[in-house]
Amino acid sequence: MFQLANKDPLVVRGVTKTFTSKRGRRQVHAVRDVSFTVSRGSIFGLIGANGSGKSTLIRMLSTLVLADAGRVEVFGYDIERDSMEARQLINRVSADPSFFRQMSALENLLFFGRVYGLAGNDVRARAESILDRLGLGRAHQRAMVKELSRGQQQKIAVARAFLTSPVLMLLDEPTTGLDPRSKHDVQEFIREVQRDHDATILLTTHDMDEAEALCDRISFLVGGSIVAEGTSLELRRSVANGRDVEDIDMEDVFMALTGKSVEDDEEEDAFA
Amino acid sequence: MTGIRVPARRFGARQQINLGWAFVERQTNLWKRHWAWEVVWLVYGVVNTLAITFIAKQLTTEGVVSGQRANDLILFLLIGTLVWAYLSAVLDDISLVITWERWEGTIEHTLMAPVPRVAQLIGTAVFGVMHALMRTSLIMLFALPFFSVDLSHANWLSAAALVAMGSLSLVGLGILTGVLPLLYPERGEQMSFMAQAAVLLVSGVYYSVETLPGWLQAVSRLSPATYLLRGIRHALIDGATVGNEMRDLVCLAAFAVILIPLSIAVFSAAERWAKRTGRLKRHG
Numbered sequence: 079m080f081q082l083a084n085k086d087p088l089v090v091r092g093v094t095k096t097f098t099s100k101r102g103r104r105q106v107h108a109v110r111d112v113s114f115t116v117s118r119g120s121i122f123g124l125i126g127a128n129g130s131g132k133s134t135l136i137r138m139l140s141t142l143v144l145a146d147a148g149r150v151e152v153f154g155y156d157i158e159r160d161s162m163e164a165r166q167l168i169n170r171v172s173a174d175p176s177f178f179r180q181m182s183a184l185e186n187l188l189f190f191g192r193v194y195g196l197a198g199n200d201v202r203a204r205a206e207s208i209l210d211r212l213g214l215g216r217a218h219q220r221a222m223v224k225e226l227s228r229g230q231q232q233k234i235a236v237a238r239a240f241l242t243s244p245v246l247m248l249l250d251e252p253t254t255g256l257d258p259r260s261k262h263d264v265q266e267f268i269r270e271v272q273r274d275h276d277a278t279i280l281l282t283t284h285d286m287d288e289a290e291a292l293c294d295r296i297s298f299l300v301g302g303s304i305v306a307e308g309t310s311l312e313l314r315r316s317v318a319n320g321r322d323v324e325d326i327d328m329e330d331v332f333m334a335l336t337g338k339s340v341e342d343d344e345e346e347d348a349f350a
Numbered sequence: 351m352t353g354i355r356v357p358a359r360r361f362g363a364r365q366q367i368n369l370g371w372a373f374v375e376r377q378t379n380l381w382k383r384h385w386a387w388e389v390v391w392l393v394y395g396v397v398n399t400l401a402i403t404f405i406a407k408q409l410t411t412e413g414v415v416s417g418q419r420a421n422d423l424i425l426f427l428l429i430g431t432l433v434w435a436y437l438s439a440v441l442d443d444i445s446l447v448i449t450w451e452r453w454e455g456t457i458e459h460t461l462m463a464p465v466p467r468v469a470q471l472i473g474t475a476v477f478g479v480m481h482a483l484m485r486t487s488l489i490m491l492f493a494l495p496f497f498s499v500d501l502s503h504a505n506w507l508s509a510a511a512l513v514a515m516g517s518l519s520l521v522g523l524g525i526l527t528g529v530l531p532l533l534y535p536e537r538g539e540q541m542s543f544m545a546q547a548a549v550l551l552v553s554g555v556y557y558s559v560e561t562l563p564g565w566l567q568a569v570s571r572l573s574p575a576t577y578l579l580r581g582i583r584h585a586l587i588d589g590a591t592v593g594n595e596m597r598d599l600v601c602l603a604a605f606a607v608i609l610i611p612l613s614i615a616v617f618s619a620a621e622r623w624a625k626r627t628g629r630l631k632r633h634g
Contacts, residue, residue, distance in 0.1 A: 176455030
């Protein structure tokens with residue numbers, strides 16, 4: 079056991095990504111010169127409207143999209159140059175839970191645990207324990223994923239990510255599509271992992287209450303660029319314009335910084 | 351604050367085998383869930399083998415060929431169809447896994463796991479070879495009783511050596527075709543069928559390569575299936591020993607030595623390109 083304690087879990091410096099359409103006619107600047115640092119043991123929120131570059135940024139941090147410029151370090155490991163080391167430290171929950179739908183939750187988790195070097199018996203015990211904790215019953219754990227609801231699939235996605243005890247967790251809208259009870263279970267689990275397992279978490283969400291309740295610091299992404307960063311109180315102050323900060327909630331901050339309401343954004347999402 | 355384990359830069363052979371075996375286990379679980387498909391492919395394989403080999407039987411009944419030549423012709427086509435069933439199953443399995451992962455969206459989770467690409471691809475290929483061997487053995491078991499062929503001269507040891515060495519070269523070819531669905535999620539699998547069709551045309555599956563025009567005969571030398579088919583036919587029809595088969599075994603070994611590292615390097619380059627262009631997102 080060695081210490082990596084003096085390194086920040088996540089350092090992002092000047093990261094930029096532009097996609098070019100197939101015929102090369104159109105360029106989309108998904109992420110523009112983004113920089114931030116996430117300190118150890120914290121939950122860092124990344125908020126933005128649809129198409130603001132959140133998911134691309136998460137994919138870049140997950141080593142799934144390569145940056146055009148800039149660099150990302152995970153505990154001092156450059157995610158391109160030292161990709162293998164960085165990948166042992168991170169895991170991710172995507173907004174879209176992806177599984178082999180013909181296999182059971184446990185069979186899926188067995189595979190994903192094994193490719194992170196865990197022994198089969200350990201994976202099974204740990205998977206059952208996490209799924210129990212998330213409120214997915216034993217019968218559902220053994221059912222084919224295709225037979226489960228989207229919310230239940232999302233719980234398995236959360237379990238998949240936490241199964242490997244990552245020290246940096248990238249959560250891309252982990253509670254989207256969950257009912258209030260399930261959402262609460264997942265949020266409690268995130269808090270528990272942060273508190274008891276010394277995990278650092280990067281969270282994107284459309285739920286402003288969730289962002290305020292969970293995140294130590296929050297960054298707003300607009301058009302691929304970070305336009306504001308701070309604690310929820312600092313952000314509310316930044317858009318107060320003379321109003322009492324107690325009268326301002328994170329939805330007001332969202333509207334002021336992105337130019338959209340959360341409802342507009344969710345509607346856009348539904349039609350996307 | 352607790353300690354964080356310093357991650358490994360490289361994995362030892364044992365760890366790589368364990369990581370690769372995870373892919374064999376996963377494919378086995380998937381295969382168990384899709385047993386009905388397996389039955390369909392098995393029936394198709396048996397029918398295809400019979401349909402083609404009956405052509406040789408017709409020629410013997412019509413007296414076009416007779417005696418030992420008739421037996422050899424039936425064996426020639428039977429071996430051709432069985433080797434093709436084996437070869438196409440290996441190639442299909444490897445590219446199907448990539449297509450399937452793209453379709454389900456799990457490819458992103460697989461590629462971000464700390465698994466060396468060599469462990470992932472060889473693990474996938476090992477299942478493909480085991481699966482293809484089992485399916486082809488069953489096809490042979492069902493098809494053989496339809497033809498009273500004389501296999502008394504067959505040298506099964508030579509045939510097994512050729513299958514083993516040929517499988518290694520096919521693994522390289524399979525990984526190369528698996529690059530297509532990685533790059534082209536919508537058309538990649540169909541493109542890999544084109545690659546298979548080219549192998550079918552030039553490798554002497556249903557006819558001797560000498561039948562081909564000169565330039566295609568030259569192309570046939572670039573297909574490992576050419577050496578695999580020629581070797582197995584010599585072993586099962588003429589009883590060639592391992593020593594007699596050394597030339598084809600060396601050619602197949604050379605293909606394996608070149609194709610496996612090359613295919614893994616090409617796959618890694620394609621993965622990098624897909625990450626550069628943002629093509630790993632879910633399709634399907």
